[in-house]
Amino acid sequence: MYSLAVPANIGLSLLPAAVSESCRKPHVLSVSGSDSGGGAGMQADIKACGALGVYCSAAITAITAQNTTGVQGIQVTPENIFAMQLQSVLSDMEVDVVKTGMLPTVQIIDILRSQLESYPVKGLVVDPVLIASSGDCLTSHEVADMLCKRLLPLADIVTPNLTEAAVLSGKSRVCTLLDMQEAAKIIKDFGPRYVLVKGGHLQDISEANVDLLYDGETFYDFHGTRVETLNTHGTGCTLASCIAAEMAKGVQIPEAVKAAKGYIQAALEHSKNMKIGKGPHGPLNHFFAFPEYSKIRRHHLFKASDLRLYAVTDSGMNKRWQRSTAEAVRSAIEGGATIVQLREKEAESSDFFKEAVACIEVARKSGVPLVINDRLDIAMACGADGVHLGQSDLPVREARMLLGLDKIIGVSCKTVEQVQKAYEDGANYVGCGGVYPTNTKRNNRTIGLEGLYAICSASPLPVVAIGGINEFNAEEVLRDRPSTLHGIAVVSALFDKPVVCKATQVLAGKISEFFHR
Ligand SMILES: Cc1ncc(COP(=O)(O)OP(=O)(O)O)c(N)n1
Ligand SMILES: Cc1ncsc1CCOP(=O)(O)O
Ligand SMILES: [Mg+2]
Numbered sequence: 001m002y003s004l005a006v007p008a009n010i011g012l013s014l015l016p017a018a019v020s021e022s023c024r025k026p027h028v029l030s031v032s033g034s035d036s037g038g039g040a041g042m043q044a045d046i047k048a049c050g051a052l053g054v055y056c057s058a059a060i061t062a063i064t065a066q067n068t069t070g071v072q073g074i075q076v077t078p079e080n081i082f083a084m085q086l087q088s089v090l091s092d093m094e095v096d097v098v099k100t101g102m103l104p105t106v107q108i109i110d111i112l113r114s115q116l117e118s119y120p121v122k123g124l125v126v127d128p129v130l131i132a133s134s135g136d137c138l139t140s141h142e143v144a145d146m147l148c149k150r151l152l153p154l155a156d157i158v159t160p161n162l163t164e165a166a167v168l169s170g171k172s173r174v175c176t177l178l179d180m181q182e183a184a185k186i187i188k189d190f191g192p193r194y195v196l197v198k199g200g201h202l203q204d205i206s207e208a209n210v211d212l213l214y215d216g217e218t219f220y221d222f223h224g225t226r227v228e229t230l231n232t233h234g235t236g237c238t239l240a241s242c243i244a245a246e247m248a249k250g251v252q253i254p255e256a257v258k259a260a261k262g263y264i265q266a267a268l269e270h271s272k273n274m275k276i277g278k279g280p281h282g283p284l285n286h287f288f289a290f291p292e293y294s295k296i297r298r299h300h301l302f303k304a305s306d307l308r309l310y311a312v313t314d315s316g317m318n319k320r321w322q323r324s325t326a327e328a329v330r331s332a333i334e335g336g337a338t339i340v341q342l343r344e345k346e347a348e349s350s351d352f353f354k355e356a357v358a359c360i361e362v363a364r365k366s367g368v369p370l371v372i373n374d375r376l377d378i379a380m381a382c383g384a385d386g387v388h389l390g391q392s393d394l395p396v397r398e399a400r401m402l403l404g405l406d407k408i409i410g411v412s413c414k415t416v417e418q419v420q421k422a423y424e425d426g427a428n429y430v431g432c433g434g435v436y437p438t439n440t441k442r443n444n445r446t447i448g449l450e451g452l453y454a455i456c457s458a459s460p461l462p463v464v465a466i467g468g469i470n471e472f473n474a475e476e477v478l479r480d481r482p483s484t485l486h487g488i489a490v491v492s493a494l495f496d497k498p499v500v501c502k503a504t505q506v507l508a509g510k511i512s513e514f515f516h517r
Contacts, residue, residue, distance in 0.1 A: 025053075026053075026054045026055065026096050026248035026250075027055045027094060028045070028049050028099050028245055029058070029059065029089050029093075029097070030042055030056055030057070030058050030100075030101065031086070031100045031103070031112060032045055032058075032061060032099070032100065032102055032127075033063070033074075033101060034060050034062070035064055036065050036066055037066045037067040037277065039234040039276075039283030040283070041102060041129075041237055043234075045237055046058065047238075047287070048286055049245045051287055052246070052263065054245040056241075057093055058085070058089075059082065059085035060077055061076070061077055061082060061108050063077070068277030069280070079107050082108060083115065090115060090121075095121050096122050096247070097121060097123035097244045097245075098123070098244075099127065099240055100112065100124075100127060101127050101237050102129040102139070103139065103147060104139055106143055109147060109150050109151055113154070116154055123244065124154050124155045125155070125159070126147070126151055127158075127159045128147055128158060128159070128168060129164075129237070130163070130164050131164065144168060149190070152190035152191050152192045153190060153191030154191075155191070155192035156253065157193065157195070157253055157257075158187060158194075158195055159236070159240045159243070160183075160195075161197075162174045162175060165197045168187050169186035170186065180197040180199060180212045184197050185214065195213070196212070196213045196257060199212065209223065209224040209226050210222070210224075211224070211257070211261065222258060227269055227272070228272070230281055231268070231274055231276075231281065233284070234283050238284055239260050240260075242256075242264065243260045245260075267288055268284060271283070271285040302386075302408045302429075305487075305515075306369055307339060307462055307464040307487035309488065309490075309507060309511065310464050310466075311332040311341070311494050312340075312341045312343050312489055313343055313344075313359075314440065314495050315344055315345075315346065315355075317491070317492065317496045321495075321497075321498060323500075324358070325342065329359045329363060330362045331499070332495075332500050332501070332504050333366045334501045335502065335504025335505040337494070337504055337508075339369050339371070340368060340369070341370075341373050341410075341489070342355065342370065342373060342384075343373035349377075352378050356378055357382050360382055360383065360384060363385075370384055370385055372384045373387075374387075374393050376389075379403070379407075380402065386403070386407040386408025386428070387399060387403065387407070389409065389410070389411050391411075391413070395425065396411055396425035396426055400426035409426065410429045410431055411427045411430055413431070413455065414432070414445065416458040419455055419459045420460070422461060429461055429463065429486075430462070430464070431466050432451075432452050432466065433452070433465055433466035434446045435449060435467045435469060438468035438491075438492070444467065452465050453485075456481075457484070459484045462486045463482075463486065464488065464489045469488045469489070469493065470490065470507070474507060474510050474511050475511070488507075488511065493507055
């Protein structure tokens, strides 16, 4: 049960879900088709909004069977369940902006229009998905006609590419900047507030990647740098979703387009080396800004057995015995310490950091995890294996978000409620004490063996006992230990001794029998 670095209650979902938000989230409702390949359509919309910190709900218009080679099948959503999806979300969830993608039939458009009339939203972004990036046709001319007449009058912005601009404007082809301007004017007459004609496929390479935004008076051009990558599937859906996401945050449309173009550019850059599928066009990397957990080298998968003999350093004691903290750590590990905590109450940040770097070098050689007491910043800066937090330190949930899933987080707890919270917030273990009175941490309430055991029996996390434990009372602590008590944490019993290695060996010898039954 305790063999993983992260308790079962912590999933990746905890990470992007921003720091304990009680305020409402900007919300985009995506009305689009599902892409089984995950690169475009609904899947792209949800990823793009998620990456920009915007909530995205979903009304699926069609299920498509797609991959990186093309579209293999389309099943339109039955009208009643399509209408119910819209009704469910719009009646309950305070949608800011509706973003549409594939609208496969006239009936689907009609239903959407009447729902938008019943439940007005702040913004409507129409991405007129008529043709997939693979070239496959996704809708009929009748549908395009309906889109112009029924949906564009409500739209804040419509985002056709060159082919779609030609279909919507009735022009035989749109392939120059002048064509784009003409098409934009024709489409504007259907009633949207803005038309964005995307020039990604312009013939003249010098003009390629110019998008034209038209508000009925002025043309704004947005230039991007062409990114050499074949992973472009879903670019249109993503751009429109980003615009919708920015609008949902309250950004004005020209600024939203600019931000969306910036995001697309970065996503394309980060997709260059991605290999998904055998076909010509793979998906974008929507989550380029998030750390790639799959690539983080796992120094330690935390094990409860690491807690068996937990050495907590004290610079005052080590100074008194004329040794550096790194030397003391090396000796403790040599003597059998199973985890080390650097506990520095006086040091300047820069000195603490230097000391931590030196100690990590020592600990890494032996594979013993090393955590930092109190200071998440130092732990992150020096690449420690984790942090030990007290009740008045940074909250565990926030620390977990910052540290990621692979690092160890320990929390000091004196009550069952504190333990439960530590568990829910993503801690790996609990430090519980002071079990006995101690001079090392003054004014610290002693909870006794009964207090320790009461917490252990209610704890869903592994526990390590701390406070006044030494070679003479360690057996008493462990003799009838509850199954969740996995070790003892000690300071003076190791570091207020002339020979740390020897002191650690003695204590390790005293406790070994309790862990081998
Ligand atoms: C393993 C372990 N358990 C408890 C503590 C105490 O932490 P805290 O209550 O934050 O007090 P300080 O150590 O910061 O004085 C600990 N350090 N390690
Ligand atoms: C840090 C801490 N937290 C509770 S008691 C204590 C001090 C433990 O030190 P010692 O092992 O010397 O009693
Ligand atoms: Mg503390």
